[in-house]
Every structure is written in structure tokens, then in C-alpha cells.
Amino acid sequence: xxxxxxxxxxxxxxxxxxxxxxxxxxxxxxxxxxxxxxxxxxxxxxxxxxxxxxxxxxxxxxxxxxxxxxxxxxxxxxxxxxxxxxxxxxxxxxxxxxxxxxxxxxxxxxxxxxxxxxxxxxxxxxxxxxxxxxxxxxxxxxxxxxxxxxxxxxxxxxxxxxxxxxxxxxxxxxxxxxxxxxxxxxxxxxxxxxxxxxxxxxxxxxxxxxxxxxxxxxxxxxxxxxxxxxxxxxxxxxxxxxxxxxxxxxxxxxxxxxxxxxxxxxxxxxxxxxxxxxxxxxxxxxxxxxxxxxxxxxxxxxxxxxxxxxxxxxxxxxxxxxxxxxxxxxxxxxxxxxxxxxxxxxxxxxxxxxxxxxxxxxxxxxxxxxxxxxxxxxxxxxxxxxxxxxxxxxxxxxxxxxxxxxxxxxxxxxxxxxxxxxxxxxxxxxxxxxxxxxxxxxxxxxxxxxxxxxxxxxxxxxxxxxxxxxxxxxxxxxxxxxxxxxxxxxxxxxxxxxxxxxxxxxxxxxxxxxxxxxxxxxxxxxxxxxxxxxxxxxxxxxxxxxxxxxxxxxxxxxxxxxxxxxxxxxxxxxxxxxxxxxxxxxxxxxxxxxxx
Numbered sequence: 070x071x072x073x074x075x076x077x078x079x080x081x082x083x084x085x086x087x088x089x090x091x092x093x094x095x096x097x098x099x100x101x102x103x104x105x106x107x108x109x110x111x112x113x114x115x116x117x118x119x120x121x122x123x124x125x126x127x128x129x130x131x132x133x134x135x136x137x138x139x140x141x142x143x144x145x146x147x148x149x150x151x152x153x154x155x156x157x158x159x160x161x162x163x164x165x166x167x168x169x170x171x172x173x174x175x176x177x178x179x180x181x182x183x184x185x186x187x188x189x190x191x192x193x194x195x196x197x198x199x200x201x202x203x204x205x206x207x208x209x210x211x212x213x214x215x216x217x218x219x220x221x222x223x224x225x226x227x228x229x230x231x232x233x234x235x236x237x238x239x240x241x242x243x244x245x246x247x248x249x250x251x252x253x254x255x256x257x258x259x260x261x262x263x264x265x266x267x268x269x270x271x272x273x274x275x276x277x278x279x280x281x282x283x284x285x286x287x288x289x290x291x292x293x294x295x296x297x298x299x300x301x302x303x304x305x306x307x308x309x310x311x312x313x314x315x316x317x318x319x320x321x322x323x324x325x326x327x328x329x330x331x332x333x334x335x336x337x338x339x340x341x342x343x344x345x346x347x348x349x350x351x352x353x354x355x356x357x358x359x360x361x362x363x364x365x366x367x368x369x370x371x372x373x374x375x376x377x378x379x380x381x382x383x384x385x386x387x388x389x390x391x392x393x394x395x396x397x398x399x400x401x402x403x404x405x406x407x408x409x410x411x412x413x414x415x416x417x418x419x420x421x422x423x424x425x426x427x428x429x430x431x432x433x434x435x436x437x438x439x440x441x442x443x444x445x446x447x448x449x450x451x452x453x454x455x456x457x458x459x460x461x462x463x464x465x466x467x468x469x470x471x472x473x474x475x476x477x478x479x480x481x482x483x484x485x486x487x488x489x490x491x492x493x494x495x496x497x498x499x500x501x502x503x504x505x506x507x508x509x510x511x512x513x514x515x516x517x518x519x520x521x522x523x524x525x526x527x528x529x530x531x532x533x534x535x536x537x538x539x540x541x542x543x544x545x546x547x548x549x550x551x552x553x554x555x556x557x558x559x560x561x562x563x564x565x566x567x568x569x570x571x572x573x574x575x576x577x578x579x580x581x582x583x584x585x586x587x588x589x590x591x592x593x594x595x596x597x598x599x600x601x602x603x604x605x606x607x608x609x610x611x612x613x614x615x616x617x618x619x620x621x622x623x624x625x626x627x628x629x630x631x632x633x634x635x636x637x638x639x640x641x642x643x644x645x646x647x648x649x650x651x652x653x654x655x656x657x658x659x660x661x662x663x664x665x
Contacts, residue, residue, distance in 0.1 A: 070308060070349060071301040077345045082293045085284035085340040087221045088427035089159075091229050097159050101434050105160050108416055108430070112157020112166055115150045120176055123147075125200060131186035132199045135504030140186055144211070147177055148218055148421040155222055156416070156426060158229075167229060171237055174219065178244045183212035187504065193259035194507075206248040208258055210271060210326075213278035214422060216249045217285075221423040224285035245282055253279055254295055261299065262306020269475040270323045272307040273330040276300045280337045281424060297341070304334060308354065312452020315357025318474040320378025321365040325388075328358035332392040333424075356396040362389060363404045364448050364457060368490030370411065373457065373466040375483065377476035377499040380492065381643040384412040387433040388425060403441040409433070447552055449545045456545055458552030460579040462489055467554050467575050469543045472561060473536025479512060481532060481540050482558035482573050483522040486583060486664065488617045493664070494523050495600050497648065500637040516640075520598050521650065524558070528593030530566040538562070552577045559591075567592035582665035589658055597660060599651040602644050605630055612651060621663040626654030 089096030100108075121143040131137055151173035158166040182189065182201020188209035189197045206212065219241045223230070230237040257263065260271035283296045308331075311317075317324045338346045349355060362385070365372045374380045385408040393401030409415065415433055417426045447458045454469025464487040472479050478499075486494040497516050499506070505514060512534055515521055519532035532538060541557040559571040568591035576584045589595045599612075599620075606613045607628045612620040622628070631650040635641055653660065 070352065070354075071304040071346075074342075074345050074349075075298055075301055078294065078297065078342050079345070080290075082284070082290060082297065082341045083343070084224075084287070085281070085337050086224050087281065087285055087424040088225055088431055090224070091159055091162065091226045094162055096431060097162065099434075100160060100430050104416055104430060104434065107414070108153075108156050108160050111153045111416075111418055112161075115153040115157070116166070116169055118150065120150065120172065121146050123180065125181075128182075128186050128201070129199050131504060132197060137185070137187050137502050137504070144185065145421055147173060148215065149419065151177065151218065151222070152421065152423050152426060153418070155226065155423060156430065159225060159427075160430075164229065167233060170222070170226075171230070171233060174222065174237060174241065177215060177219065178240050182206065183215040183248055184209040185211050187502070187507075206252050208249060208252055208275065208279075210274055212248060213275040213282070216245045216282040217278035218421065218423050220245060220282040220285040221427070225427070242286055245286065249279060249282060250288075250292060250296070254292075254299065261303045262309075266306075267310050267475070268303075268307045269310075270319055270327040270330070272303050273328070273334065274326045276303045276307075277330040277333040277337070278422075280334055280341075284337055284341050293341070297338070300334065304331065307331070311354060311358060312450070313354050313357065314450045314452045315354055315359070315361055316450035316453045316455055317358070317361055318376065318453045318470070319476045320374055320376040321362055321372045321382060322374075322378040323376075323476065324362050324365075328361060329388055329392060331355070331358065332388070332395060335395070336391075350396050356398055359392045359396045360398055360401050363401050363443065364446065366404070366408075366445070367464045367487045371487065371490065371492065373464075373485055374496050374498055375455075375466075375468050375480055375485070376474065376478055379498045379639070379643050380495060384408045384410075386412070386415075386417060386425065387429050387436065390436055391428070391432065399441075400443050404443045406436045407442060409436065410438070447547050449547075449554075454540055454543050454556070456552075456554040456575075458547065458577040460577060462580075463487065463577055463583055464490075465552070465575070465577050465583055467556075467573075469540035469554075469556050469558075471536050471539035472532060472534045473538070477534060478517050478522060479519045479532040479534055479538075479561070480522040480524065481519075481538065481561035482556060482571075483519075483524055484575055484585060485523070491617060492602055493614065493617050495602055495644070495648070496523075497521060497600060498640060498643055501639040519561070521600060523597075523599055525571065525587065525589070525595045525597045525655075527562065527566040527568050527591055527595050530562060530593070532561040533563045550579055552579070568595075571595075582663055584664070585662040587655070587660045589655055589660075595655040595660075597653040597655065599653065600648065601651065602648045604632075604647075605649055605651055607651075618665055621665070622653065623661040623663075624656050624659045626656045628653050 123143050127140050154166045154170045184207040370381050372382050385405040389405035445459045449456050456467040458465045466485040468483050485496050520526050538561045541560045543556040545554045553576045555574045559568045570590040572588045574586040629652045633648050
């Protein structure tokens with residue numbers, strides 16, 4: 070798709086400006102007064118804060134303890150502070166924030182490595198070096214994000230920085246050249262794509278930011294052309310792992326770093342080579358990728374989640390709106406416009422990508438404040454075997470697929486259910502990332518185990534990870550009265566589970582109830598786990614889940630309820646301090662749950 074455009078590139082690839090430059094005072098004074106006030110307040114408060122000190126021991130901590138969050142707070146706070154100061158200067162235009170901006174630029178430029186300790190490796194899944202090697206830079210997600218941030222500052226404030234000292238911009242250009250452009254062209258990093266190797270969000274996310282860097286700076290044509298040619302191959306490597314339906318196997322949180330970054334890359338390429346890439350926006354796959362976030366939405370900030378995605382997600386920004394407009398999806402554009410209304414801070418104060426924040430300030434206020442409401446819809450994504458059905462009360466999702474998908478949680482066959490927009494049967498999500506999260510010990514983490522995903526165990530044996538552990542014989546149907554999915558999930562379990570068949574049929578009988586029917590053929594005792602965030606009570610043949618409803622049981626043994634304390638900060642953004650696992654033994658071969 071993208072590679073086909075290589076021969077159509079013009080001789081001169083033009084600059085990309087990620088927003089209005091400082092000199093365009095009309096654009097920045099047009100930002101609504103309430104937003105201007107908040108941005109200026111953030112910038113003024115940032116002036117009073119000290120810059121973080123990052124020591125070699127801070128970098129080494131990840132390798133010694135597995136903790137990621139402490140170093141990352143030191144690292145990202147610098148970038149957020151620089152963002153705040155730059156936006157404050159662009160809004161006010163009095164140059165009082167410039168000295169602090171230069172301090173931030175030089176602090177970041179003097180870091181030994183822009184890659185995170187968790188990503189300090191030269192091969193996919195390889196050993197992490199304890200400290201960055203300044204002679205061999207690693208291009209990870211945040212090295213590329215850092216380059217994009219500094220390049221955006223230059224594109225918007227070059228003249229103002231040069232007036233202070235020509236060395237400021239020159240330093241940025243040198244650092245990005247050595248840390249990003251040279252290794253990008255000279256070496257192969259796994260996320261660039263090669264052969265049949267599967268890609269993930271890294272490919273689109275990094276590629277967008279490399280393109281943003283090369284076209285925001287005054288780079289030479291030869292460099293631009295080489296970067297674009299390599300970027301186009303990477304984008305094709307990324308798209309090859311998406312089915313035509315456009316579903317993101319990594320979940321809705323990673324949509325914003327995957328499909329939405331493809332849109333960002335296309336925006337930059339459209340500007341660099343006008344007219345060349347325009348036709349790609351009408352490709353059905355690109356449009357389907359764009360609308361995925363719309364179809365995953367449940368209510369408010371709640372989304373259907375699986376893999377390493379959370380159930381509660383930040384509202385859409387102007388990026389989703391612009392993606393919808395670009396691909397001709399008024400449904401996505403209207404949804405994103407309506408969702409933005411929920412944002413407490415539309416200026417994105419926690420965002421470290423300056424381009425995204427600039428778009429929000431300049432383009433966001435132009436979006437209608439009375440957007441159309443888009444009705445939810447049923448859909449089946451065959452590429453990852455994701456089934457979604459709804460009626461006036463229930464929103465239901467069932468995940469088939471396989472356990473080799475990116476950010477997988479061993480959750481083949483799992484059910485997620487909302488009633489009146491409130492979570493009934495939940496996917497817990499993922500805890501704060503540590504070294505263990507992306508290691509051979511990943512599936513020792515309880516949130517990654519099928520026993521905590523509305524799924525059965527057999528003699529205590531859970532699902533296994535890997536592409537070969539998959540759903541079989543998946544069938545779906547949708548009509549006015551009923552939406553239904555049937556699948557055999559026995560293939561997701563290892564041989565020691567001794568399960569020959571486990572046929573799960575999940576039905577939404579519209580306007581009535583949800584029914585889960587499990588038929589098991591196996592040699593070991595089967596116990597179904599159900600996860601809920603409301604305390605259930607158990608009586609003979611029924612589980613009450615106030616205030617949402619009840620689950621009537623047929624074919625169940627003695628039910629037990631296990632409380633689970635939630636202390637992790639990332640999980641607490643979605644769930645209360647205590648959630649519950651309900652353990653339901655199968656008394657025979659068939660268990661039926663009627664949820665109303």
C-alpha cells in the first residue's frame with residue numbers, strides 16, 4: 070500500500086509545520102480565553118518547579134529491581150515541563166518563558182540516552198543494558214518521541230531560539246541527527262519490519278515521530294527521501310498484521326499509538342508530498358482501523374478492553390476527530406467530538422507529544438460543541454474474532470482469537486458485559502508495567518491468567534500463551550431478536566488440562582437477558598471464574614450482583630466468592646479497592662448462566 074507510492078514521490082519533499090509558529094500571533098490569540106488561561110497557569114507553575122535530576126543509578130534501577138515508574142516519572146516530567154513552557158510562550162508571546170525553555174532543551178539534549186531503561190536493548194526481547202551506550206543509540210518509542218518534541222519546538226520557535234543563541238537549534242539538530250537519523254538509516258531495529266515478523270504499535274508510533282522530526286527540521290532532501298522510503302516499508306510491515314476489518318489486537322488504549330499514529334504519519338506525508346498519499350485515506354482497511362475506537366466504546370469513559378488495555382480510557386482528543394474527517398467517517402468524527410466534551414483538561418497536560426497538544430489548542434476549539442450522537446452498533450471482527458452486541462440495556466463482548474496476539478492475556482473465549490453502561494462482568498486489565506510484564510515470567514502475573522478472565526480452569530490448569538492456543542469453530546449471527554457467538558475454546562488449553570471440547574455459546578436476547586451456555590467434554594473438574602467489581606451474594610442457583618442484576622445458574626456446584634484487593638495505581642484508575650472472583654464448579658457437562 071504505502072510502498073507503491075515510493076515511485077510517485079516528487080523531487081522536492083517540502084517542510085511540515087506541526088502548528089502555527091510563534092510569529093503567527095493571530096492563530097495563538099484566537100485560542101479561547103479559558104484555554105489560554107489554563108495553559109498560562111500551567112506554564113507559570115512550571116517556572117516555579119525544579120527540573121528533575123536523573124542519575125546513572127536511576128537508570129540502573131530498572132535492571133536491579135524491575136521498577137519502571139520511578140525513572141519514568143523523572144524522565145517524562147522534564148518533557149511535560151518543556152511542553153508547558155513552550156505552550157505558555159506561544160500563547161503569551163512575551164518571551165518570559167524562553168530562558169526556562171532553553172534549560173529544558175539542554176537538559177534533555179545532555180541525557181546519555183533517550184531510550185527508556187526498559188527498552189535499552191538492541192534486539193527484540195533481548196537483554197537490557199544497564200546504562201545507555203552513547204556510541205550506539207537505541208531508537209525506542211520515547212527516543213523518537215523526544216526527537217519529535219524537540220523538532221516541534223524548533224519548527225514553532227526557531228527564530229526566537231536563534232535570537233537567544235544559534236547554538237540552541239544547532240544543538241537540537243545535532244542530537245537528533247546522531248541519536249535518530251543516523252541509526253535509523255544505518256541499522257535495522259525490529260520494529261522497522263522485515264519479512265513475516267509481526268509488528269505492533271511500536272512500528273506506527275516510532276515511524277510517525279521520525280517523520281515528524283525529519284520534516285519539522287530543515288533537513289536535506291537526500292536524508293528526507295531515504296527516511297521516507299524506509300518509513301513506507303515500515304508502515305506496510307505494520308499494516309500487514311491487520312485484517313481488512315481494522316481491529317487492533319492490542320486493545321483500544323493502543324489504538325491511539327497504532328492506527329492513530331498511521332493517521333499522523335499520513336498527515337505528515339501528505340504535507341511533504343502533496344497529493345501522493347491522498348488516495349490511501351479511502352482504503353477500506355484504513356477507514357476500518359479508524360472506526361475501531363468508536364465500536365469499542367461502551368459508555369462515558371468505559372470501553373470494551375482486553376490485552377493490556379484498561380477498561381477506563383481518557384476521552385478522545387482532536388486527533389480522533391481529524392482521523393474521522395480524513396477518512397470520510399462522520400460517525401467517528403461525531404463520536405470523537407462528543408467524547409471530547411467529557412475531557413476535564415482539553416489541553417492535554419499529561420501528554421508529552423507537543424504536536425498533539427498544539428493540535429488540541431489550535432484545531433480543537435473549531436469542533437462543534439453540539440456534536441451528533443452516534444448510536445452504538447453490533448459488529449464482529451473476524452481478524453481477531455471479537456464479537457460485540459448491544460441492546461437498550463446490555464453491551465456484550467466476547468473475545469476469540471489466539472493467545473499469541475500482541476499484549477495477550479491468555480483470554481480466548483472471555484466475556485465482558487456492561488448493563489446500563491456499568492461494568493457487570495469485567496476484564497481486569499493490566500497492572501503498572503514492570504520488568505516482569507514483558508519477560509518470560511509474564512504469565513505469572515495474575516491479571517495475565519485465564520483464571521481471572523471469566524473463563525474455566527480444569528483441575529486448576531489455565532490457558533497457555535502462544536499462537537497455537539486458539540479458539541476453534543467460531544460462528545456468529547446477528548438479527549433483531551438475538552445476537553449470538555459460538556466457539557470451542559478447548560484448543561486454548563495445554564494437554565494437561567485434559568479437555569477435549571469446551572463449547573461456549575453466548576447470546577444476547579435483545580430486551581430480555583444474556584445467556585452463557587458452556588458444554589464441557591473433559592477428564593478433570595471444571596471451574597468457571599467470573600470477575601465483577603460489585604460484591605456478589607450467593608444463594609442456591611443464583612448470584613445477586615447489586616445494583617446491576619442477577620445471574621441464574623443451572624448445572625452449577627457450590628459457588629464461592631473470593632475478594633481481591635486492588636492496590637496497583639493503574640488498576641485503581643478503572644476499579645474500586647476491592648473486586649471479586651466468583652468460582653462456579655460445573656456439576657456435570659453443562660453449565661448455563663442467565664444474566665438479567
